[in-house]
Amino acid sequence: MKILAIESSCDETAAAVVEDGRTILSSVIASQVEEHKLYGGVVPEIASRRHCEAINGVVRQALSDAGLTFEGIDALAVTYAPGLIGALLVGVNFAKGLSMATGLPLIPVHHLRSHIASNYLAHPALKPPFLCLVVSGGHSHIVEVRDYTEMKIIGKTRDDAAGEAFDKAARTMGMPYPGGIHLDQAAESGDPLAFRLPHPKVEGAPYDFSFSGLKTAVINLIHNASQKGESLPVADLSASFRKAVVDSLTDNFLRAAEELGYHTLVLAGGVSANSLLRRTMDDACRQKGWQCYYPPLSLCGDNGAMVGAQAYYEYLAGKRADTSLNARATMSIE
Numbered sequence: 001m002k003i004l005a006i007e008s009s010c011d012e013t014a015a016a017v018v019e020d021g022r023t024i025l026s027s028v029i030a031s032q033v034e035e036h037k038l039y040g041g042v043v044p045e046i047a048s049r050r051h052c053e054a055i056n057g058v059v060r061q062a063l064s065d066a067g068l069t070f071e072g073i074d075a076l077a078v079t080y081a082p083g084l085i086g087a088l089l090v091g092v093n094f095a096k097g098l099s100m101a102t103g104l105p106l107i108p109v110h111h112l113r114s115h116i117a118s119n120y121l122a123h124p125a126l127k128p129p130f131l132c133l134v135v136s137g138g139h140s141h142i143v144e145v146r147d148y149t150e151m152k153i154i155g156k157t158r159d160d161a162a163g164e165a166f167d168k169a170a171r172t173m174g175m176p177y178p179g180g181i182h183l184d185q186a187a188e189s190g191d192p193l194a195f196r197l198p199h200p201k202v203e204g205a206p207y208d209f210s211f212s213g214l215k216t217a218v219i220n221l222i223h224n225a226s227q228k229g230e231s232l233p234v235a236d237l238s239a240s241f242r243k244a245v246v247d248s249l250t251d252n253f254l255r256a257a258e259e260l261g262y263h264t265l266v267l268a269g270g271v272s273a274n275s276l277l278r279r280t281m282d283d284a285c286r287q288k289g290w291q292c293y294y295p296p297l298s299l300c301g302d303n304g305a306m307v308g309a310q311a312y313y314e315y316l317a318g319k320r321a322d323t324s325l326n327a328r329a330t331m332s333i334e
């Protein structure tokens, strides 16, 4: 079954053709990041406008790269929640129009479920049940993936998402948006023990996260130093911050796996590109004899292929949208 999938939840206009949830026939991504960089973050109004301009060309390119026309497509899929409402609406309305014009069924896909599904494209052996750490710019969840379309959140952030914390700390250190990747690169040559930063725990909720105190600690360190006319070693500060975030993520994730009896652990979302997070999980799972999966770097960020992958399983579970489909800025993964 070949699905043409569309993604426009944030600052990437993307489309892909995916076969049976597992094989990428084409994947096209038009990124707006260079424009948002000028403002230090995504400007929602600009994002919506750029999606409108790009979406037709991106979808046509995805079809032609797959060597197909609409006759060769069995269903359409689109990200409908959560994300920037104006950005989501561009994809949703485009997909509804295509569905009406072609008569193809339309499958609505949750953005975080599709991040998890990016792993199915890279790891043919991976099947639920497993425990997944979903870490993106807007969310940090520990999710029990009981089946392809049956999920339960067992831990989440009480304040900032991990990606948001990375981006804000990086911005304070003068790195361009989105800063997570720059901070990760700077950290590779730094000493993670150079700065003592808080390793936050949430009282009474061992699987929940809190990153705002950690972020504020770094911002205060930088501001205090600059008031004294000093500058801090960026590599050491990046390494110390990265370690604090990754320790918090992996401590809770591994503890949850131990206590709930999961031995297949999966990373998903933009922050799953973090090199220390990947190394730490690899090492921990090797020692325990557990399986650890994460997407290739090309599938960690937002893309259309992951939408096509999850859409296949949503289709098998009977999920369809009609012309009343609307976008939603927030929606639980459950």
Ligand code: KG4
Residues within 6 Å of the ligand: 010, 115, 135, 136, 137, 138, 139, 162, 163, 164, 166, 167, 178, 179, 180, 181, 184, 269, 270, 271, 272, 273, 274, 275, 300, 301, 302
């Ligand atoms: O999943 P994603 O592409 O978009 C959302 O759905 O939010 O995640 C983007 C987030 C950004 O905060 C970005 O800085 C972060 O993922 N990110 C990283 C790395 N690469 C991307 N954070 C830490 N280390 C990285 N290597």
Ligand code: ZN
Residues within 6 Å of the ligand: 111, 115, 136, 137, 269, 270, 301, 302
């Ligand atoms: Zn995302």
